[in-house]
Amino acid sequence: MAVLGGGVGGLSAAHELIERGFAVTVYEKREDFGGKARSMPVPDSGTGGREHLPAEHGFRFFPGFYRHLPDTMSRIPDGSQNVADHLVSATRILLAQADGRNELVSASQAPTSFDDLAVMIRFLHQFGAEVGVPPAELALFSERLLTLLTSCDERRLEQWEKMSWWDYTGAEQRSPAFQKFLADGLTRTLVAARAREMSARTGGLTLCQLLFDLVRVGGRVDRVLDGPTSEVWIDPWIAHLKRSGVVFRNDREVAGIDCDGRRITGVTISGSGGSERIIADHYVAALPVERLRLLLSPALRRAEPRLAALPRLVVRWMNGVMFYLDQDVPLEHGHAIFIDSEWALTAISQAQFWPDVDLTERGDGRVEGILSVDVSEWDRPGRRTGKVAMACSKEEIRAEVWGQLIDHIDDGSLDEDNVVTWFLDPAIEFPNPAAATNLEPLLVNTAGSWQDRPEAVTRIPNFFLAADFVRTHTDLATMEGANEAARRAVNGILAATRSDSPPCRLWTLREPAALAPFRALDRLRWRAGRRAAKAPVRVSADGELQPSGPIARGLLAASRRIR
Template identity: 50%
Template sequence: MTDTSVAVIGGGVGGMTAAHELAERGFEVSLYEKRDKLGGKSRSVETEEGYPGEHGFRFLPGFYRHLRDTMSRIPDGDRTVRDNLVETTEMLRCLGDGEKVRSAQRTPRSIEDVRETVSNALWRDVVPDREHDYFLNRFLTLATSCDARWRDEYENVSWWEFTDAEEMSDEYRKYLVRGATKVLVAMDPEESSARTIGRMTVQTLSDILDSRRQVEILDGPTSESWIEPWREHLEGMDVEVHVDARAESVGFDGNRVTGVVVDGETVEADYYVLATPVEVTRRLVNDEIRKAAPSLRDIDRLKTDWMSGVQYYLSEDVPLVHGHGIYFDSPWALTSISQRQFWNTDFDRYDDIEGVLSVCISDWDKKGVLYGKTAKDCTREEIADEVWAQLKQHLNDGDTVLEDDVVVDWHLDDAIQHDESEGRCTNEEPLLVNTVGSLKHRPEAVTGIPNLTLAADYVRTNSDLATMEGANEAARRATNGILEREGSSAGKCEVYELEEPRIFEPFKKMDAVRYRLGLPHVGERTKELWKVFT
């Protein structure tokens, strides 16, 4: 144990990872979380009835390496939390006319399998052939572009522009361009950067083709299967965990952080890790701090959007599919998962429920089908009714998959607050979205102030998306910054690059030469030819 102290502010994945890495290296760590439990946006939802509540869309794609590594270092009985991950093997893609495409998520085993998997992923049966081929060309252009082109060109163009969505059919826009962004990560393709969405697309397709990379979820509510064992492990390493502890301001003497005021008391430490979400961090860092840490200067320019959900408690289980359901034509951009099939939870402890269907809403600004209102304008009851109606519209085609009378109860996330006088609801926990050109406004984990680092999902990382993986990687970078400044001999935390299929490497090298010569990617030429000949 060193006698160097670190105060971590915020107990989400970023803060917990920083506490974990620092405590393992002998630092004296204290963690301050404003809520009564840890986990932040990754915690499970609690209902008054004691039903197990969970966000609909909580999964680990195959390319998450940081998070899996951390999980493998958290004991849970005679296992580790890493062992609590289970594979999803299918995905259900639902279209508005009741058509449902169930696709296997296993690695293709034959050329025929590869063809079917890629065709499914790129909507060959739905999107006109010529546009499907066009999208494939754009995808291959991305996958074979050099890093500099990603950074300088794709960061400054929207996914919408990059994919030429304006010139294409409704199906192309809806399924290939918008579906992947709005439904999956709550971003609008018109304003999110081609770099962020492109990276996610390349990684997702690589996951499909690589047998070592599986989509996984936890085998129970996140707090039970991961966050609680994690807290126990941190406390076992002498991390002082303070819940119900809200940081109010950060003291600064023009050179160093002097303390953080938590519930009226000043907390002092040698180093400070701000692991608060972007909308809180921007309130905590005053002008003086921004001057001394210029990477924080533009933090106000980062944008957030809403992603939150409802759980339906059912008198009988409705498994739907062994994985996530994605409702591509739903105005509120819904995704769902039937939890029971993956959970170890003993449902005998509940008198009246046999299943939990968790649904995530990623578009809060479009009018719904039942009340003609946006989710932001609906009451809690209206949100629950509207989501159910949109699910039924997709699922009940001919046979009735969802019956109204199976709903025993429902719960809307507590982060969504309804204040009668306000008219519209508010969201206490929005999510960062990477808009075109926003990379330059995102700070590094290590700031210009010698004893201040940042560990949250808006920080610049290889992962590059506001996710649990991004928050974890940011915390590793923050820890490494402290180790460096401390001159510590402790080993650095691993920070992984995103792995891309080797097959693209020679083409990326060729593109690097073209880029240096000021030439466009060769894919741009095929794009022009496509326009001439179609």
């Protein structure tokens, strides 16, 4: 088996394949494996015999609704434990506004029944009231979520998938607070998504997953690693796969995929030592969409016409800036969302989650804290430079990001003199002082993009896809999506080879079982041609759920008995 790409998708595919007895070779164009998830040393930062400071493309975030990736991590040994043991829960989410007002959100209770679902709605209303969203708009927003949750899959794909989250929530006619917090604010941190473009189906269902985690007893809406990503996850993963027999070849970029119109006949790999052609029984393409679409020959498109839609998929920038602090500034025990920042900043203070990492043994010995910031909006002007991020120089990006942080945290805890050094994701390259390029952009969800996304199992019998643009339950370009895609690709290989090995396990998104009768009713309505859908319950101004009619009242009574 030839796995083309050594990011999370490629490593996940190699993991599942080697466990099932296949011979696997992974080809990766970089020196290091792990893709955008990998961490890296800050060049020339270590002095006096110390290690270099750790850096990443952006902080790693493992929501509680992730199930595929944690399952794989639990099967990666690391000393006396496994990699999943390095996941630790963050307990707070900080919403920081430019006027200095902050709101902290923490966990509550589980939506396992309809009554428990009401807890989530009340929580949402309490949050909305705190940030100034009018009660009537909070009720409408809750009904929009309930409409989505009680819609059948057919309606979700044929109706809500083709509508933007902005239009679905009616944000254009709502208050500035609604637009800021419930439309833009709740989507801007989802892998560089935009409310006006993201599909209502994906945006709404992902938001529901996060809310379920947030109000679930013991919920883990926000988990992070207890050390630099490569040190506590990627490196142990590579070591485990090597021990299991996986062959790794770095500095090997896919330069061509040969197809005879029916099957893949070989792949050309180029590197510093020249080019070579590899032949395998099956090929797993774990390449990002912007790379794979450059390799689509006419023969490959004829053999799998669904790949012709890949150029329509949208990629944007979401990259990290890291500030290394002389004195640690924890902010909060979790992620911070800078809701008014022009560049859609989110951040986390890392040191508090890294108890076994002595930062004074790295760099020049002065660093005690790391503020890791993700920049998700690269084509909106900043208030200081007046320029979009991708038109700024490296120094201008640093100054604008720090300034936008200060706009939101103005209590003196963030002090310019406290910054020892800083680091910008090296995927951002500067051919000249006024223009930047991004070597590793990120696929973003847009309304209607589901129809342009291929399945992991293609019509080419020896060609499979294990990347985050594949159709998955996760439906976002995330580590979880890449892992799920890899599992689907491996299951396709098992079927193609008629293997007796057990298939990879797949999970759907969690949804309250109590709402199943409502979804079944909506399926009947959809098949009868009823295109108008609304929530089977009304939400009062104080967040109470009320049935909308006799049918809903009967189903509600039945659902109260479902646990």
